[in-house]
Amino acid sequence: MNDATEEQALVTSGQQEFLTFTLGEEEYAIDILKVQEIRGYDGVTRIANTPEYIKGVINMRGVIVPVVDMRIKFNVGEIVYDQFTVMIILNLGERIVGMVVDGVSDVIALDPDQIRPAPEFGATLDTEYLEGLATLDKTTEDEDERMAIVVDIEKLMTSSDMGLMDQVVQAG
Amino acid sequence: MSVDLSQFHQVFIDEAYEHLATMENLLLAIDLDNPSLDDLNAIFRAAHSIKGGAGTFGFTDIADLTHALETLLDRLRKQELHPTDDMIEAFLQASDLLGTMLDDHQQGNETDADRIATVKSELVRLASDDEQPANQDSTPTPPEQQPPAGDEQPPTRGGGAWLIKLHPATDIFAGAASYDAVTEDLMALGEVEKVTPPHDGQATWLLHAAVKREQLEEIFAWVCQPQEVTFEWQEGDQPLAEDNSADDDEEAFGFFIDESELPASLESLEEEQGYGFFVEDDELPAATESQTNEGETADEDPGYGFFVDEKDLPAKEAVTSGSKPSLSAQNTSSAEQTDKKASGKPAPKAGSQPAKAPASKAAADTSIRVGVEKVDQLINLVGELVITRSMLAQSASVLDPIEYENIHNGLANLERNSRDLQEAVMSIRMLPINFVFGRFPRVVRDLTKKMHKKVKLKLVGEETELDKGLIEKLSDPLTHLVRNSIDHGIESPEERVAAGKPEEGTITLSASHQGGSILVEIHDDGAGLNREKLLAKAEEKGIPLSDNPPDKEVWQLIFAAGFSTAKEITDVSGRGVGMDVVSRNISEMKGQIEIDSVPGQGTRIGLRLPLTLAILDGMSLRVGDEVFILPLTRILESMQPDKSQLKTVSGKGKVVHIRGEYLPLVPLYKVFNLQPRFTNPEEGILVVVETVEGKLALFVDELIAQDQVVIKSLETHYRKVEGVSGATIMGDGRVALIIDIERLARMNVV
16 A cells, blocks of 8 residues: 555544544543644743633743643643643634643644543533543554543633633524 | 625625715715716716626615616706706615615615615606606616717728637538638638737738628627627727737627727726626717617617618617607717727717726725734734834843944834834724714714704814724714704894894814824804803702813713703704713713814814724823733822822722812722732722722822833633723733723722
8 A cells, every 4th residue: 555545544534633632531632723833831821810721921932822721720730831841732713822831742643533521520611611522542562542632722711611702692 | 695705795794895985075066057077077987887797696675766867867967957966865875775774784674665665756756857758767778879870881981900819619611600701701802911820719800991880790699699799890900909909808899899889988888897787878978878878779689680780770770869869869969979089099078087987996905804803813913013022122221222222223124124113004994084083974964954954064184094993983083073063052034133143054074193193073153052040050960060160171061861951852953862962972982072162263173083083092000919900091190198188088999189189098909909018098098090980099109211112902801801801912912901990980999
């Protein structure tokens, strides 16, 4: 089988690439097309009277972008800000949002049938924002089988839960 | 319409709005007693351009209406009708309606069909308002139903030649017709020069013989379709090279070109590309016009094209000229005139027109339409560049100036260049204020008519430039102010005469640059503000005032909400809302309002605005670790208070006593929930600011510097933040929030 047909197989099988990151003990996966870049945590300007997890705003090459610390929002991991703290810059349609996580681990490709529906409980995030659970291939023989929680990051970030945008009228 | 065209709809709509604006301006400028033909032509051209575009993009309703408009305009500019006030009114109505229709098309709404019908029928009625039946109105044919005057003239003088160009769609010589046979037929008429040999059926001959056009047509009728061949009569020894310009247009306009193809007409034709049949007849000499007709006739029944001969055409001429006697005469004579002169020269009538056309073409070529986002992005990038430069400069400042002279020189150059670049980019957003002023002639005309007043509007400094964003926001408040001036300021003609003033009042709208701001003034020579009336009204409304308030304070009363001294509410003004809106809009724009008024002599209202909304003159200050920006225009003073000035009001926090006034003390660290360096006002700095609600003393840690900052929105990617109007990026790349003083005053944090 040559490369072209292999690639075609990938396209027709509907495989999608995901970026995985860790929050506490859990591993999460988000659509890589929503990720603009990954950068260090620096130069955040605080905004008064906002929830603790909204760290403030940063200057992303002239664009002012809010930063959310997911560790605080979901109460996991150790809240320290040093040169190892990473921020995933998400591009959600018209919005850009920075998200602080414990660590960025991998880029993985998943088949749609690899993503199983999430049970009603068990994750830090509300099931509403979950697309499902995925089993990751072992990288080494002695490693345990890993599981990633696939998150609909756009839905999560634009939700009123996050309080990142002005809610016009709550539908429903 | 097809998807391909829809991407140009916006361009068409934008252009149509521009044409409408031009039309309206010209309409208002028309002197009814002595209308300028140039203006009428310009209006006609605007209408025509809209019609052409609308037709191309399938906006048939717009095309229909503009057609009716055009018909009437056409008669006006040909001086068949004399413009009347009714007509101007109808034109204005039509242009309003067109604006609505454009809006509707843009939003995908249906325009009220009744309204279209009413306006259209009015136009049609006016157009047919004399012996002339308005038969063209209902048909989609262009109004250029000119008598084909004078195109039948056989070139009787010697020394000329027919240039025959054959450009069929298919290679006709490959079939039945033979090139040699055609050439032979031509040779029977006179001396033939084969200019270009046949290629793909195309060929050119030069026939040195004074034969009639019909004879030529007869020959070619057997060979090809009438539109596939052109005949040009060339006078004398005109070199062929000069006709190169015509070649470009051959394909599309072949059958419009005839022996009287003049340089002038050619230009017009080039202008008209894409409009095919709708050739504006006054841009063309009469002879070309008649050729249009001939072409149409031939086009309608191509099979019989070769029967169009001298018997046929004069008959047609008689028919059309019968319906338009005056015109026919005019055109015939002008055509004859053209004829008698060497036909290589344009007719005098046509002479003035083409001179204008290339000019407008040139203007169109030198500007481009660019989306505002693109410009904003450019501004952003330049802003980044400036920040990067200042970061570099900061790093370089520690380097030895002698050893690293080159770096320092380079940075100095970079600074100069980036500043120039920033200015240049900013200027892209600048538009002349005429974009707002331009609508007022109409507003004034409508209002004065309604209120039976006589007002002359003077515009000064229309070319003054300011930011596009400001221009849009300025339009509402200015409209209110102008309406107000007409309604309350300018007296009725009788009153004016009685007061010894000219019957006609004058309102002057002026704009000028003053330092870093722009001053827009509305000046009327009306009755002026009435101090007693205002004071009485203030008392009635319970607005607190000092015992003997200065004029300035009294005048400001007119901006209070619900404040109107008008005895009765008209549909123009008197509800006391307008001025309130003005003051709100202006303060939103970070501007100030000045009023001067002299009883009996008039009122001047000045609006002082920043040049742009994108840049703010601010004072940067520090609270704890954070830097904030305060709009400089709002800062009255800053001071370090001493203990005796600070008073505590129980339950209401602190006040500070400054020169007889007690101002509420607002600690910024409390508002923004920060860890400050100082919590004792005596150690920090108090900044006294002015708000609509009164003065405030902001308590901050320290003042840093006065800066010009680029305003960025927080809402693009985040949401509105209480007490903050926006953000900016400081020299070190960090974000600083800009304080919204008005919100702060209302937040009431003490």
